[in-house]
Amino acid sequence: MNTNPQPVVSAGLLVIGDEILSGRTPDRNINTIARFCTELGIDLSQVRVVADDVDEVVEAVNALRTRYTHVFTTGGIGPTHDDITAQCMATAFGVELVENPEAIAMMEHRFGDSRALTAARRRMARIPAGATLIPNIVSAAPGFKIGNVYVMAGVPKIMQAMLENIAPTLEGGRRLFSRTIEVGVGESAIAGALKKIQDEYDDVKIGSYPRMGEKPVFTEVVLRGADELRLDEAAQKVHRAVNKAHAEHGVNLG
Amino acid sequence: MNTNPQPVVSAGLLVIGDEILSGRTPDRNINTIARFCTELGIDLSQVRVVADDVDEVVEAVNALRTRYTHVFTTGGIGPTHDDITAQCMATAFGVELVENPEAIAMMEHRFGDSRALTAARRRMARIPAGATLIPNIVSAAPGFKIGNVYVMAGVPKIMQAMLENIAPTLEGGRRLFSRTIEVGVGESAIAGALKKIQDEYDDVKIGSYPRMGEKPVFTEVVLRGADELRLDEAAQKVHRAVNKAHAEHGVNLG
Incomplete structure (x- = not known):
């Protein structure tokens, strides 16, 4: 055969959050990411929604990241006790969760004063070792990329801004x-x-x-x-x- | 311990459809089913969205049905070539897919005349052997229950009517x-x-x-x-x- 088919670039999406599964909050990210993938020529192949539970998140992200070119996650990177996504990614990749100086700097720059960096906000700077940050124009606390997994916020507007940020570097079937x-x-x-x-x-x-x-x-x-x-x-x-x-x-x- | 905790009734949801993954159609069923489960005291534990692909659907339904009390599926029970859910369920449960006389009767009753039962409509009466039907007040073609899996339409209004139909018989943490x-x-x-x-x-x-x-x-x-x-x-x-x-x-x- 002389055909030279474009390799399929695939993706999995992991939506993390009890509030989606209880029905209290309707998901607004699945469709945004689905359309985003289609535009880029990426085949979104599977979506999973799981609870704020370490075992569930780790199992799901491991299942998806070994199977698809890219994995996107939304939710669970805020400042409260139930925001466990960063810890889950560290566990899934077998690395430490460490306070990231670049993330601290981003938030200090934004809040203008290091005193505004409360303990809760500092918590959002804990990033798996080896991850690269995804800037967050909307509310400063960054997402991150580790391996082929893009970890983003659950708030739709913040998630969209992070998507825009990663779009130019993302391998897709089509160049945007x-x-x-x-x-x-x-x-x-x-x-x-x-x-x-x-x-x-x-x-x-x-x-x-x-x-x-x-x-x-x-x-x-x-x-x-x-x-x-x-x-x-x-x-x-x-x-x-x-x-x-x-x-x-x-x-x-x- | 003298406590006698209520056993947890759990559920998984499988949304079937390329149109959701491509972003062409935003899902409207996840939130409805999430709220439905919460009302009934059922713990919706995981949602998966997969493509119209036999292997994907079979793998997902087998993963969910062995893990949760109930599984709900939406989508893929219409009259066209890409409606493969009934076949997938037959495969997952290792049973035959057969034309169901009760389903034929439901549609004949609705369309008023057996001649209106076109080949495409007859296709919707192919149900896994041993399944029980879930009546469809809205457009006649029934859903079905096989094992602990409730197979419903993807059209939100039809899906909701089917949910209402199964609600009274569904084991939940709370009686409705x-x-x-x-x-x-x-x-x-x-x-x-x-x-x-x-x-x-x-x-x-x-x-x-x-x-x-x-x-x-x-x-x-x-x-x-x-x-x-x-x-x-x-x-x-x-x-x-x-x-x-x-x-x-x-x-x-x-």
Whole structure:
């Protein structure tokens, strides 16, 4: 045979959280990640939802990571006692869970003062040894990548921002490009313009990720698409809209 | 120890469908079944979403059914080539897939004429040997129970009607009662009254399940709750509202 088929890039998704299994919180990440994979030409092959239980999480992540190219996890990386995902990943990979200086620095930078790093927040800097961090524009506490496993937050907006972050480096069946634009005004000041640009460029995905509950206002706009020319055109228009909004509302960017 | 703890009744859920994994269709059943289990005192312990692939489905259902008290599945019981759930269950349980006379009768009764039973529809009457049927008020083609596995439709409204059907017989940590009321007018004619009764009885769940796309109009109203007295009170009010609507709009019940 002369055909040279593209190797299948597959993925598993592990959703971690009692609140999903009890029905208290409807999952909003499965569909987002499913569409994300399809766009990138990644075959999402299986999803599992498990409880906040070390044995369950370790068993599931080991089953998925040995079987698929990539594994995504959502949930369980917050500051409370039931956030056990980092510990589970350390156990699954047989490594130590250690306070990560880079994660501490990210949170200090964000909270502006090391005193704001409470014990609960420090807990979110405990990362399996050898993992690389996934920055979190929305609320500072990072996700991480260990082996072929991408560990992300459960809050949909934070999870989406982390996905955008890993998209450019992720092996997929299809190459996607992205552009990030920093915005120093509130989302509402650019929402109308973004909508218009999105309507005009339906082959470009435009996402907006505001930093959560803090001043000064800061938002990242991320554009993603397969055609770099179209992407740059759309990004140019977003830039113009943002500059206009900055001029009107005053810029908050340092 | 003198304590006599309630045995844990557990469940696994298997969502079957390429369309969920590709992101084309957002799942709407996980949360419904999660809340249903919580109400009944059943511990939903794991959810898996797998593709329309015999090996994947068989592996997942075998993993779940040996581990949990109950297993629910959704999806893959329609009339098309990619509806393989019945075949998968036959394979998983090592039994034959046979045309079920009771299922044929249900569909004939509904379609009114055996000629309306096209080959595609007959396909939906192929049920693993030894399974018992789960009636489908909405679109006639039944689900089924084999061993501890409840096989249901993927369409949320049909799935919910099937859940209501199995609820009274399902072993749970908590006993729930139900009342079913047949309605021979369209839902809109009783929607206002149902809303008022639901608001008054927040400890009773009131569901409404119209038969799909056929005349005469027919709806089942199902009430569910732990307190039989309150349930009967609410059911009495629904009866009165239905009788009033029948008198106003003309009854379609045979």
